[in-house]
Amino acid sequence: MNTDIFGKAITDFFNDKYSEDITVQSPDFDDDQIPIPYLFRSYDEMPLIEQKALDLSYGTVLDVGCGAGSHSLYLQNEKQLKVTAIDISEGAIAICKQRGIQVAQSQDFFKHQEQRYDTLLFLMNGSGIMGKLGHIDHFFSHVKSLLAPGGQILIDSSDILYLFEDEETGEYWVDLTQGYYGEMQYRLKYENETSDWFDWLFIDYNTLQNAANSNGFLCELIVEGEHNDYLAKLTLA
Ligand SMILES: C[S@@+](CC[C@H](N)C(=O)[O-])C[C@H]1O[C@@H](n2cnc3c(N)ncnc32)[C@H](O)[C@@H]1O
Numbered sequence: 001m002n003t004d005i006f007g008k009a010i011t012d013f014f015n016d017k018y019s020e021d022i023t024v025q026s027p028d029f030d031d032d033q034i035p036i037p038y039l040f041r042s043y044d045e046m047p048l049i050e051q052k053a054l055d056l057s058y059g060t061v062l063d064v065g066c067g068a069g070s071h072s073l074y075l076q077n078e079k080q081l082k083v084t085a086i087d088i089s090e091g092a093i094a095i096c097k098q099r100g101i102q103v104a105q106s107q108d109f110f111k112h113q114e115q116r117y118d119t120l121l122f123l124m125n126g127s128g129i130m131g132k133l134g135h136i137d138h139f140f141s142h143v144k145s146l147l148a149p150g151g152q153i154l155i156d157s158s159d160i161l162y163l164f165e166d167e168e169t170g171e172y173w174v175d176l177t178q179g180y181y182g183e184m185q186y187r188l189k190y191e192n193e194t195s196d197w198f199d200w201l202f203i204d205y206n207t208l209q210n211a212a213n214s215n216g217f218l219c220e221l222i223v224e225g226e227h228n229d230y231l232a233k234l235t236l237a
Pocket of ligand 1 (some may be wrong): 110
C-alpha cells in the first residue's frame with residue numbers, strides 16, 4: 001500500500017481529530033466503511049469471536065496486523081501475556097506504543113522471523129493478509145516457522161458467498177473462471193488520500209480446513225458469528 005491510510009486514521013482518532021471513517025472500495029460492490037472508533041474497541045465491545053480468541057490466547061503472542069493494538073493491549077494488561085504487535089502501518093505502530101504496548105514493530109508479517117510464539121493471532125478477517133487463495137501454502141510455511149512446539153494459530157474469517165446471491169432469484173452469480181469467490185480487491189480512502197489496490201482474502205471454513213490439513217495442520221471450528229464469520233484454531237498435527 002503506498003499511503004498509510006490506517007496509520008493516518010488511527011493517529012487522528014487517538015489525537016481527538018476524528019472526522020471521518022475509512023472508505024473501502026471494491027470493483028464489484030458498493031463502498032463500505034471501517035468506523036475508526038471500532039479499531040479502538042474494548043474487550044466488552046468486541047464480537048464474541050474475538051473475545052473467544054483472546055480467552056484462548058496463552059504464552060508468547062504475536063498479534064499480526066494489530067492496527068491500533070486493542071487485542072494486544074488486553075492480552076498484555078489484563079492477561080499479563082508477553083505480546084508482540086506487528087503491522088505494516090508505521091502510524092498504527094506509533095500509536096500502539098503511545099497506548100502502552102511494550103513490543104510493537106512496524107513490519108510485514110511475511111518478513112517477521114525474530115522468534116517463535118505460542119499463539120499467533122490474526123483478527124478482523126485475519127485471513128485477509130494472505131491476499132489470494134494461491135498464497136495459502138506460503139502462509140502456512142511461514143506460520144510453521146514462527147510457531148513454538150504445541151503452539152496455536154487463532155484466525156477469523158467469513159464465508160462471503162452470500163454477497164453473490166441474487167435477491168430475486170436466490171441464485172448465485174459467482175464466476176468460477178475468476179478464481180475463488182473470497183478473493184477481493186480493495187482500495188482505501190481517507191480524507192484526500194487513496195491507497196493502491198490490494199488483495200484481501202475471505203475464506204470459508206471448509207476451504208481453510210482443507211488447506212490446513214494438506215499443510216500438516218489440524219483445524220478446529222471454535223465459534224461461529226452472526227454474519228457467516230467464524231474463529232478457527234490451527235495446530236500442527
Ligand atoms: C482490518 S485491519 C485490523 C486491525 C486489527 N487487527 C483489529 O482487529 O482492529 C488490518 C490491519 O492489517 C495490517 N496489515 C495488512 N497487511 C499486513 C502485513 N502483510 N503485515 C502486517 N500487517 C498487515 C493493516 O495495516 C491493518 O492495520
